[in-house]
Amino acid sequence: MSDHTLDKLPGGFKGMATDMGSDQTVFKGVNWGKAMMWIFLLSDTFIFSCFLISYMKVRASVVDEWPYPSEVFALNFMGVPVPLLLIAIMTFVLITSSGTMALAVKYGYERNRKMCGWLILATALGGLTFVGMQAFEWSKLIHEGVRPWTNPFGAPQFGSFFFMITGFHGTHVSIGVIFLFIFARKTFRGDFDAGKRGFFTSMKSDYVAIEIMGLYWHFVDLVWVFIFAFFYLW
Amino acid sequence: MSETQKAQTTTHKIGIYLWIWGLLFVLSFCSYMVDWFQFQGLVRWTLIVTFMLLKAGLIMAFFMHLFWERYALVNVLLWPMTAIACFITLMAAEGKYTVFTRLFYFFVGG
Numbered sequence: 001m002s003d004h005t006l007d008k009l010p011g012g013f014k015g016m017a018t019d020m021g022s023d024q025t026v027f028k029g030v031n032w033g034k035a036m037m038w039i040f041l042l043s044d045t046f047i048f049s050c051f052l053i054s055y056m057k058v059r060a061s062v063v064d065e066w067p068y069p070s071e072v073f074a075l076n077f078m079g080v081p082v083p084l085l086l087i088a089i090m091t092f093v094l095i096t097s098s099g100t101m102a103l104a105v106k107y108g109y110e111r112n113r114k115m116c117g118w119l120i121l122a123t124a125l126g127g128l129t130f131v132g133m134q135a136f137e138w139s140k141l142i143h144e145g146v147r148p149w150t151n152p153f154g155a156p157q158f159g160s161f162f163f164m165i166t167g168f169h170g171t172h173v174s175i176g177v178i179f180l181f182i183f184a185r186k187t188f189r190g191d192f193d194a195g196k197r198g199f200f201t202s203m204k205s206d207y208v209a210i211e212i213m214g215l216y217w218h219f220v221d222l223v224w225v226f227i228f229a230f231f232y233l234w
Numbered sequence: 235m236s237e238t239q240k241a242q243t244t245t246h247k248i249g250i251y252l253w254i255w256g257l258l259f260v261l262s263f264c265s266y267m268v269d270w271f272q273f274q275g276l277v278r279w280t281l282i283v284t285f286m287l288l289k290a291g292l293i294m295a296f297f298m299h300l301f302w303e304r305y306a307l308v309n310v311l312l313w314p315m316t317a318i319a320c321f322i323t324l325m326a327a328e329g330k331y332t333v334f335t336r337l338f339y340f341f342v343g344g
Contacts (some may be wrong), residue, residue: 006304009304011304011305012305013305015304015305015306016304016305016306016309019304019305019306020306026306027304027306027307027310028304028306029304030303030304030307035307038307038311042311042314045314045315045318046314046318049318049321053318053321053322053325054325056322056325056326056329057325057326057328057329057332058329059329060326060329060330060332060333061329061330061332061333061336062333063333063336063337063340070269070272083269083270084266084269088262088266091262091266092259092262095255095258095259095262098255098258098293098297099251099252099254099255099258099297101297102251102254102255102296102297103248103251106245106246106248106251109245110245211299214297214298215298218293218294218297218298219298221293221297222290222293222294222298225286225289225290225293226286226290228265228286229265229282229283229285229286232269233265233268233269233278233282234279234282
């Protein structure tokens, strides 16, 4: 990948045709780890799509009334029920952490170690806050009697989709938070500057790893955009 | 290593990230307002989907750098989405059929 400069290659669809037919690596200038992360995210997109599509199909075909999310997820604030308050705060927290991650990738490539480390740490803390609020939301709904097979608000399928979709997303966030803490430590320690070998893969550390981590984290945010739209707002 | 060297010369100005960040906040606020003002029916669905797609597009294009990637990668990632679009259409039709049969057999009787 180091033996060509990308600017000399043709761009657009013509560039795509020459890249595909070059009898060499197709994704020119793309680190292999980054390409693999993208392919993983594509497969993850299909998993989440399957969840959301089955949710759409079931919601369209139940005979009972579907619970009204605006009321189910309302939160009492100073004695007044505010619709979707917690979900809105969770959305803003996740977008904030997505922004800090984007900046961490930028500062990483600029070899600004400290700034990069602090931004990754901020991202991890944002993710942790999100998971915490989700745990609160789960326990609140469980307390109100929502179960995967029944709930007091309407169609019984609501519970199974709620726990499945937000649970799967929350798992992704939790895994991301764990890796973000590991990456923050690695960044502060200077692994990416020194090219220190990783404890698990024994490969040299490189700041491109932060971009790959960033892709995963932005994807988690991306999925939440769709869950927020289809599950909570619809 | 080459990735780092390449990117060192092409990191983007901080302004673009802050702009996208700000836009994402505005769009999220707008989609929350859809619920706040209790829009219903077609207006609600159109607004939700519009804000959702704008947010998803901004995140993918700028935060995930797809805007700056070569078309070989972008097309490999985006064309499979047409399969999902087909699946959505199929299942929407299936859902209509299921609710029809349910209503018919539950309330009219076989």
